Amino acid sequence: MSPERRVLVHADKETLAAAVAARFVRKVRDLIEEFDEATVVLTGGSMGIAALAAINSSPDRDSIDWSRVNVWWGDERWLPKADDERNEKQAREALLDHVPLDPRRVHAFPSSDEGLDLDAAARSYADELVAAAPRNASLPHFDITFLGMGPDGHIASLFPGHPGIRVTEETVIAVRNSPKPPPERLSLTLPVINSSARVWAVVAGSDKASALGLTLADASIDEVPAAGVEGRRRTLFFVDGDAAAEVPENLIDPGQFWTGADE
Numbered sequence: 001m002s003p004e005r006r007v008l009v010h011a012d013k014e015t016l017a018a019a020v021a022a023r024f025v026r027k028v029r030d031l032i033e034e035f036d037e038a039t040v041v042l043t044g045g046s047m048g049i050a051a052l053a054a055i056n057s058s059p060d061r062d063s064i065d066w067s068r069v070n071v072w073w074g075d076e077r078w079l080p081k082a083d084d085e086r087n088e089k090q091a092r093e094a095l096l097d098h099v100p101l102d103p104r105r106v107h108a109f110p111s112s113d114e115g116l117d118l119d120a121a122a123r124s125y126a127d128e129l130v131a132a133a134p135r136n137a138s139l140p141h142f143d144i145t146f147l148g149m150g151p152d153g154h155i156a157s158l159f160p161g162h163p164g165i166r167v168t169e170e171t172v173i174a175v176r177n178s179p180k181p182p183p184e185r186l187s188l189t190l191p192v193i194n195s196s197a198r199v200w201a202v203v204a205g206s207d208k209a210s211a212l213g214l215t216l217a218d219a220s221i222d223e224v225p226a227a228g229v230e231g232r233r234r235t236l237f238f239v240d241g242d243a244a245a246e247v248p249e250n251l252i253d254p255g256q257f258w259t260g261a262d263e
């Protein structure tokens with residue numbers, strides 16, 4: 001495992017979500033203080049949304065200047081805008097609707113009722129990424145990218161055995177035949193995820209233990225897409241005790257409250 005990857009184990013889902021929230025608030029505050037803005041990429045899924053809900057209920061939530069936060073998504077389910085299963089809708093309900101974001105800084109994926117087909121929607125989000133990139137760059141600078149991980153090791157909408165995990169020439173792909181409903185999705189590709197300064201994977205539950213063990217043993221990304229995740233500065237796996245069951249002892253960070261020079 002790369003030395004830049006760390007596994008931080010928390011007792012249960014609630015303490016895990018609260019720990020992620022506390023670290024997020026601190027880091028985003030610091031980023032805004034230093035750079036006048038912070039850019040985060042959100043995930044859907046059980047713990048991704050639980051982490052957002054924990055940020056929303058954090059006593060320090062309002063210490064962030066939310067008007068300086070840029071929001072993107074790592075993947076989206078191809079559904080109408082108001083569908084309860086859309087990652088965007090869940091994120092809005094858990095956090096985004098409760099904080100004073102600048103709507104111009106919130107970059108949701110297109111939805112299936114906006115008149116685009118799936119491929120055009122992928123191209124549209126790719127164009128949006130380019131438009132937001134600083135001069136001489138092809139992507140925005142992402143400070144923190146959240147990921148969940150499915151029991152099969154999928155991250156964003158990059159699934160085991162699907163060609164999407166190997167795509168390097170595109171920034172956004174249309175996903176068809178997803179093994180997890182809905183079958184059609186949109187996803188950032190692995191190089192885009194890994195362009196993030198920090199990747200924070202939030203993983204809980206015994207059904208994730210095997211995939212997490214394989215991820216940290218550097219399994220093939222075709223079998224376990226999460227094994228390919230590597231933020232430019234740091235990759236943190238925030239996990240609960242159940243998900244950590246197959247993580248070798250020596251990979252577990254002894255200081256779960258670790259604060260590195262750059263978290």
Ligand SMILES: O=C1O[C@H](COP(=O)(O)O)[C@@H](O)[C@H](O)[C@H]1O
Binds near residue numbers: 077151155
């Ligand atoms: O469908 C999705 O699944 C993954 C993992 O979800 P989980 O419920 O097993 O934690 C999630 O990261 C992704 O954003 C989402 O679209």
